[in-house]
Amino acid sequence: MAGSSPAAPVSPPGALLSAADVARVVDRMAHQLIERCGGGGRAGDDRPTLADLVLVGIPTRGAPLARRLAARVEAFSGTPVDVGTVDITLYRDDLRMRGVRALEDTVLPDRGIDGRLVVLVDDVLYSGRSVRAALDALRDLGRPRAVQLAVLVDRGHRELPIRADYVGKNVPTSRSQSVRVHLTEVDGADEVLVTEAQR
């Protein structure tokens, strides 16, 4: 370990993103959110403002990711941003194939999502089916002014016409690989791993 500072987190070989990379990527995405929303509020500018923004995480790892993004947006812009989570388990189209699983929280800000800019936040964008389920769930929860999508990793292989508005990192993968995002809040460490799936 000579030469590396003691505080630097060590990622195993094969990590696509280290903890420091994850932090940088989240910061960049926060800046992009501010850029998209920053100009609103002035006369003649009908873009949404940061006050209109709601970051809605898709559990499990989208939820802490949304909270982190909100914290960074607030740190850079000085404006607090509303955060929520929406559990999509009951909206999935693969329950019959994959069986039931425990539900997670659905929490929306007190102001709700009507007329606001909702940015869905997830860790990995793959087939797009989670996002479709989240869109269905949002439709039952209110009528946002617009819905956008932010993901930490886009690994391709879409099965639905869905694309992300904010991407932390594009990673070309094969379907036999598996992309794992670990976050401190859930897994005890920040890193993104690409592994060959065990068959």
Place this chain on the structure above:
Amino acid sequence: MKRHLLEAADLDRADATLVLDTAAQIDAALAGREVKKLPTLRGRTVVNLFYEDSTRTRISFELAAKRLSADVLNFSAKGSSVSKGESLKDTALTLEAMGSDAVVVRHSASGAPHRLATWVRGSVVNAGDGTHEHPTQALLDAYTIRSRLGRLEGVRVAVVGDVLHSRVARSNVRLLSTLGAEVTLVAPPTLLPVGVGSWPAEVSYDLDAVLPKVDVVMMLRVQAERMTASFFPSAREYSRRYGLDARRMGVLSDDAIVMHPGPMNRGMEIAAEVADSARSTIVEQVGNGVSVRMAVLYLLLGGAPS
């Protein structure tokens, strides 16, 4: 989870907790929404097979299935081929041939759901069989206790009244003890079943002695339709010794709650002023019933079809 929910003993502690947690999540997810409907069970068919009268249980199951977007068939013995003499088995096979994924059954014969479960391929949910069990009622009671008191472990529950005929009592004793609560049955000796000593519960004949020591009082309905012998001298005497009136409510600890599975005999086992008091969870129980039954249907039907 097992494929069927026939009695409270089908649920171990982990399963029962999963049902309650799922119900709580569903409750939270649907709270304050305009569209109280989820697409989860689209294309699944749930049959409500009711051989006995019921208001809240049948409606509750129907609403739970509909909120999960399942198709619901309501069958009641009255006005069906049952009055022409069709057997339970033939009726069940007919419904299965029409493609039902789950059968919710209420029957006056104890054990009917167990028989049914051996004949059909889908899931069977017991919605009350004779004097045997009513597991979803016990789940919604446990859910109500947990949401009011914040816990089940160590909660002291008195179950008062006609234990002999009560499927609610049987299921509750089993489920609540599975979940770590301490149950005391309070009833006149004539209304306690044979073998009650082997149940995971204490037994007392003296309501006044038990009330100050409990967190939950669950009053049971005096089931006039099952009173085939003289179990107590008069309704008045029963009410005086085992009815919950305002005076008795006064000796309860400050945050103790009063429950009743309904339908109530006001003035018999429970006084109107008790039923309508702030301690009473009776209306809450009905609302919680829908969430708990949604959780049960989701957990039984959401997975891979067998």
